[in-house]
Amino acid sequence: MDSADIVVIGAGIVGLATAYAITRTSPGTSVLVLDKEDGPARHQTGHNSGVIHSGIYYRPGSLKARYATQGAAEMVKFCAGNDIPHDVTGKLIVATEREELPRLHALVQRGRQNDIPVQELGPAQIAEREPHVRGLAAIHVGTTGVCDFTAVAAALARLTTEGGRGEARIAYGREVRALHRDGRSVIVEPHSGPPVRAGALVNCAGLYCDRVARMAGTTNEDVAGVRIVPFRGEYHELRPDRAGLVRGLVYPVPDPAFPFLGVHLTRGVDGSVHVGPNAVPALAREGYRRRTVRPRDLVETAAFPGTWRIARRHWRYEAGEIRRSLSKRAFVESVQRLLPEVTADDLVPAEAGVRAQAVLRDGTLVDDFLIAGDGPFVHVLNAPSPAATASLPIGREIARRALAVLGRT
Template sequence: MTRTGRRRVVSGFDCDVLVIGGGIVGLSTARALTRSAPGTRVVVLEKEAALARHQTGRNSGVIHSGIYYRPGSLKARYAVEGAAEMVKFCAEHGLPHQVTGKLIVATRRDELPRLHALVQRGRENGIPVRELGPAQISEYEPEVRGLAAIQVGTTGVCDYGAVAEQLAVQAGAAGAEVRCGEEVVVVDRRPWGVAVRTASGTVLRARALVNCAGLQCDRVARLTGDDPEMRIVPFRGEYYELTDPSLIRGLVYPVPDPAFPFLGVHLTRGIDGGVHVGPNAVPALAREGYDWGVVRPAELAATLSWPGSWRIARRHWRYGAGELRRSLSKEAFAQEVRRLVPAVTEDALRRTDAGVRAQAVLRDGTLVDDFLIRETRQVVHVLNAPSPAATASLPIGREVARRVRAML
């Protein structure tokens, strides 16, 4: 699939900016570039045969409020800003979406201090939060049980694949070109700019390059000659869906563990009316390893050779063991769900598509918590943009566009 806008060749360059990656962040960047600097010639290269095949198209579709993220962080700023923009974008372009609100529920006493901390964090981030007791929880969600909860009104759901398609249409209408089936295999940086060669043999020359390659972003960074000082360690998130979606009215989350960037097994009523349950988080055996049968030895070896991977394993093996157990045992997964919704049995769950989170990990084993955007000569790298990057994609795109415009 290829979308073609206006294209000109000037002064030996095929375009002004090459964007690697046709997910929602890459497409938002292309749109922001063509809008903020009309006449900027942008080409987006996507290795798959269609757009949004990975993180953008394999998630629960939640428009995150920004309540979880450290005040002042890029995640907090861009999620709060991006959530409102995403709802407006979907409404303007007739894309399916709903602002449902969500409950974050404490089911154990040791979770209550963390729940109260989330209330404070939400208020610091400017997010409306309402505290609920057990009876009020039942008013919102009759099948949910908990000691206390908070209700976050700005959370919603949408179809991020449809959003990505619309971003591509708008970028194309403004003159950008989106090429699918073009995997970048060589990057050559010169004093005058950047040249890339794709697996098909296509060579393109540009003044600047943007790396929005998601699961492959560290590999692309190394192709440019830059050391990203991190590696993508892929974590597979496995989902089920409820066979009886009437059990849940909206979105129900547990209180997250602050040591991890994952939000725990939660229940999400999507725009199609079905209820997704999950995800857990287990190491994937390939960058795009959506089940245990997908193993790419070279990619697995690269993950295992990164010192940060072993440090994560040593530090968090108990947590990882629990996630692995829930991956291998449907009943163990159901037990976790029953903490929130006691009526959910093993038979009430049906397995559905998994996703893979592109998690940046530092050499010392630190899981990078915030969005990570770095600039080097002629290149902007987006090196950590997992959830809530889809929610925040419009402001992220503007920020990346701002940085790359300064290079032109």
């Protein structure tokens, strides 16, 4: 039997940031990261648009607001210190209709509450920053940027195992099939390889975090009442010869009732411009393609009462998302609100991502990061965007909780 002081399930950016933080916070603590894939960042971390979020959208005092604002500055510094491609471009949040103006003004106030510098712009100032974008008003958020989060995850993996101050290992191809307690220890049983005995277990399994939590046999309602409902984020890219239509990052004014930010324009570190995403229900937790269906995932989602309560409450919004998914014309029309010159021929399909959205039984979409657990378990149950931005401070918080289980804080 293998052993470690702490086992971390999941080698996405949050799991790796947690292992990295443990090695820095508690030298000599042994850490083992297990992941079912053959390398790091294979899911949410490796399927996003690479935006370093400022934190402007999030409720003041929430974990998202605190960790995103802090994490954005730390992520830029981490990228600079590890030769990872990044650029602090700033972004525009643009109101294209009069009814959006009060929401835009509310974002200005929220940005100030979160200590984020924002600048209000009129149409002429919008055109100065983004000549091809049209809007009635906008705000410029200077601390937003872009980076390569897959490269960040790879650097965290390297620094954790090679430069860490404790014994740290990462084992790929080690999907977990069972967990159980043995006295004060946790026994982790992978599908392949030996079982592992640990003093504490951190669940950073992303798309599968609720299943891992149920394996742990928790009775904590904060954990047991949560399910992951997967939403596929579908993207297009501007053709390379049309990428000059966008200089930086351009977002619409979001609807505060939903955790999605709407179809936006993102110039990445490689110069390509992502357009999207739509947010549509996925028929599999790894449903990166529309036709991917996994019966177990579909049955679990359909059997969960929260799924149907979401549908009843938000069907109009989701109908619009599905329409843009099925109709390129409808998608282009949504983009043209921000970028009137774009045409259907300018857009080519790009890789999709899947958001692991935590949902409660009453149909509430969990808005903030959710970290909970009992006994030797620490479960990260909601860590979608901006978790990549905030991964370094989130990792320290998770590490603190795991080390507390061992009495090492």
